Amino acid sequence: MRTLLFVGMALTLVFGFSTSAEAGDCCMKAKAENGACCGTAYFAGQQIKSAKLHKALAGKKVEGKKIECGGCEKALAKNSSCHGCKVHFAKGKAYRSPVAQALALGHAIPADHMKCGGCKEAAKSNGKCEGCKVQFVGNLAFKSEKHHAHALKAAEMLEMAIKASANCEDCAVGIVTNGKCDGCKVAFKNGKMTKV
Ligand SMILES: [Zn+2]
Ligand SMILES: [Zn+2]
Numbered sequence: 545m546r547t548l549l550f551v552g553m554a555l556t557l558v559f560g561f562s563t564s565a566e567a568g569d570c571c572m573k574a575k576a577e578n579g580a581c582c583g584t585a586y587f588a589g590q591q592i593k594s595a596k597l598h599k600a601l602a603g604k605k606v607e608g609k610k611i612e613c614g615g616c617e618k619a620l621a622k623n624s625s626c627h628g629c630k631v632h633f634a635k636g637k638a639y640r641s642p643v644a645q646a647l648a649l650g651h652a653i654p655a656d657h658m659k660c661g662g663c664k665e666a667a668k669s670n671g672k673c674e675g676c677k678v679q680f681v682g683n684l685a686f687k688s689e690k691h692h693a694h695a696l697k698a699a700e701m702l703e704m705a706i707k708a709s710a711n712c713e714d715c716a717v718g719i720v721t722n723g724k725c726d727g728c729k730v731a732f733k734n735g736k737m738t739k740v
């Protein structure tokens with residue numbers, strides 16, 4: 545009985561992988577909204593296999609809710625950070641991770657919705673479409689050059705965290721939150737690791 549159950553779970557996992565490789569219509573929505581579908585979670589268009597990492601990246605909707613801290617209130621209005629509370633805001637959501645915030649400021653455009661050839665090229669090279677004056681990190685579009693520069697760095701750190709999550713999920717969370725991993729006795733700051 546136990547063996548059967550295990551085989552069932554393993555099959556679900558395998559099935560989850562194989563469907564996510566060619567994400568179906570249901571997954572497209574999850575992909576665009578940093579959600580999860582068919583057993584795979586997404587952030588900024590990337591597959592996130594670690595639930596801990598996905599949770600650390602997730603944003604909480606705070607727009608329209610009562611905010612106690614004046615610093616947070618200001619930061620929410622300006623898509624910036626409240627350093628006292630270590631909370632980062634983007635488009636009405638609060639993030640624990642500055643990496644998540646930087647990427648969340650982009651506007652996700654699904655590949656098949658991209659009409660302009662220049663934009664399609666720019667999305668491939670993380671570059672700029674001169675015609676549309678839009679810059680890309682993958683399929684995330686940024687109007688602001690500053691936000692684009694932050695997002696480029698953030699995308700690197702997200703990639704680093706995804707790789708790290710295969711070995712240690714706490715290190716992965718540390719990378720995206722400038723936090724530390726007690727197990728490995730290391731701390732992270734802007735993608736750099738130091739021993740603690
Ligand atoms: Zn799906
Ligand atoms: Zn605050």
Ligand SMILES: [Zn+2]
Pocket residue numbers: 660661662663664673674675676677
């Ligand atoms: Zn364009």
Ligand SMILES: [Zn+2]
Pocket residue numbers: 712713714715716725726727728729
């Ligand atoms: Zn670790």
